[in-house]
Amino acid sequence: MSTKEVDEQMFNVQNKNSSYFVEWIPNNVNSTVCDIPPTDLKMASTFIGNSTFIQEMFRHVGEQFTGMFRRKAFLHWYIGESMDEMKFTEAESNINDLVSEY
DSSP states (O other), rough: OOOOHHHHHHHHHHHTTTSSSOOTTTTTTOOOOOOOOOOOOTTEEEEEEEEEEEEEEEHHHHHHHHHHTTTTTTTTHHHHHHHHHHHHHHHHHHHHHHHOOH
């Protein structure tokens, strides 16, 4: 597969899913072609993406964390290992800050 074909396909993906890409990062899609495939395969590919969707994942994890922390689920295990409950409050605050800043 040529570099031109890869770039065209990535351009199509970016245009099709433009709402998931931020405008303030120019050239936010890069591609590289390696001509040597893994053993026993004709070709392989890897896609690594960074989008604002990660905010939804952090929000989901934060909601799960908050729910468990309010019920004090598993908290006794951590307190038994000398961990302060205040660390969990800080962690919850850090997750909420991360979501709001992303």
